[in-house]
Structure formats: C-alpha cells, structure tokens
Amino acid sequence: MHQNKKIIDVDLKRWATEKKINKSSITLLMTFLRQSPDFRTIFYYRTRGAIAHLLNIYCRKQTNFTIDIRTKIGGGILTGHPYCTILNANSIGENFYVNHLVTVGEVNGKRPTIGNNVSIYTGAIVIGDITIGDNCQIGAGAVVVKDVPNNAVVVGNPAKIVKLDGIKVNKSNTKKNV
Template sequence: MSFIHRFIYSLLLIPHLIVYKFSPVKRTINMDLKRWAIEKNISGSNIKLLIRFLSLSPDFRTIFYFRNRGMITSLLNIYCPKEKYFRIDMSTKLGAGILTGHPYSTILNAESIGENLYVNHLVTVGEVNGKRPIIGNNVSIYTGAIIIGGITIGDNVKIGAGSVVTKNIPANSTVVGNPARIIKQE
C-alpha cells in the first residue's frame, strides 16, 4: 500500500516539477537539494531528490514555495501544503543551501540570510523598530534561539539553543545564553 500511496503522491507533484524546470532560481534550488541530500546521505538526480523532499518534507516545500512565490505555488500549496508553522517573511533575501531541523514554530524575518543556513525549531529571527538582522554564510541557529533587531551575524557563527542575540556577533564565533555571549571565537 505504501508504494501505491507514494506513486499517486508523485503524480501530484508533476506541477511542482514544471515550476522547477522553468524557475528563475533553479540554481539556488539545486543548492538546497544538494545540501539536503548530503545531510540525509541520499543520492540521485535533482528531479528524484526534488520529488523525494517535496513529498516527504513540508519544510522543504515551504522553502520551495518561498523561492518560487506566485499564483501557481499558492495553488499547489492547497493540495500539497507547506509547513504552516514555518514562516519566511517574503522580503527576506534568503541564500542557497538552507537546511532545517524540523522548523516547527520558526520565523525567519531578516534583511538577508547568507548561504548554508541551518535552522532548528522554535527559532525567531525578527525585527525591532523596523530593523532586521543581517545573517552571514554558514550560520547555524539552534532550538529556541532569538535573533532580533538591526544587528549583523558574521559568517561561520553558531548560535546555541535558547540564546537571545541582540548585538552584533563577529565571524567564526559560538554564542550561548540570554543575553548571548561569545564562548568561542577563532
């Protein structure tokens, strides 16, 4: 029965494949696919990976729909819904290679986020007085972290679980706590 269910669901994903084929951000989506495939130790063509992640992962669908915003993806969301508790503000500039760890109740509302972001659940990236964070490349944000205001997070930063970040963090740092403090800097 499982095979039949997956087959039918794969047929329902055909419109997604058409969106992917003509997407102006196909290169970015390919980088997302590559990062997810490496993390999950799965190989295959981009089409196979796309079908797999779209069918099994509502958070991947959220990223896919964000990257291909428009009427068509809004319609696709009706029968193949994204993760309703994972929100990416439409004005956020989101780099390629984002990876999520079940991002339940996660909000990404930043000025920009670089490539290869890892984000966990219960994370809030948001604005204060209209100012939003700028997050660099290769940043990892763990469970329950809060990053708010017009601050800059450098490249290669790890933000520990439950951290509250309200000040700039230099590149190559690890921060923890409330308020966040640097415990390691290379």
C-alpha cells in the same frame, strides 16, 4: 526563475547530502516536496507565484514555519524540524541551518543580517538591527541583540561569545555580551 532554479538546486544538494540520498535533482525535488513540509515551505518561498499557490493546494507547506517574503536567503538552507520558527531578516547567507522554536525578527522595523555558514539552534532569538557574521553558531536558547563577529559561537541570555576563531573564550579573556 533561472536564478531561483540555481538556488533550489543548491538547497536540494544540501538536503540530499544531509539525508544521505543520491538521486537525480528531479527525483530529489519530488521526494522532498512529497515528504517534507519544511522543504515545501522553502520551495514555495523560492518560487513565489502561481506555481507555488497551485502546488500548495495539493501539498501544503508547513504553516508553523514562516519566512517573511522580504527576506533574501542564499542557497543551501537546511532545517532541523523547524516547528514554530520565524525567519524575518534583511538577508541570510548561504548554507544556513535553523532548528525549531527559533525567532529571527525585527525590532522597530529593523531586521538582522545573517552571514554565510551560520547555524541557529533550538529556541534562539536573534532580533533587531544586528549583523551575525560568517561561520557563526548561535546556541540553543541564546538571545542575541548585538552584532556577532565572524567565526563566533554564542550562548546564553544575554548571549555571550564562548568561542572565537576556534579558541575558547575564558575568564582570562573576558566573555563579551552580544
């Protein structure tokens, strides 16, 4: 539980920063558990066990936001209205942001690995035995079925890199499908 407490503290700090709330950790925890079903889902995922099951009787988690129990998620996860969102990855790094209608999932039993500081926006699909590098942004509606390098912005179906290492990818340096 000690390691989980550290990760939950990182989650709380990220949520507090995003929501511009300056309170103690315990006050933040009580506030987010009471007012935010998506935070409850993350908290119950982190605590898995008797405490989570007991709390879920009184404060229901968000049932349309699913985190597979095999998925390892670093601290600092933040959600933006994760309605109909599924997270089923090998691992997801620190400071992950996910929006609604996102699917991170498996193909033939193989699941994605997602790096640190990754944001996945509305309606994106990230599936299969692929790696999303650190500091990446997956645009709304993107369908990603191949590896994405560090520091990339990808959009479209099929997903294409439109920015790499802060530099726009244009016609002269051909876009690569990912």
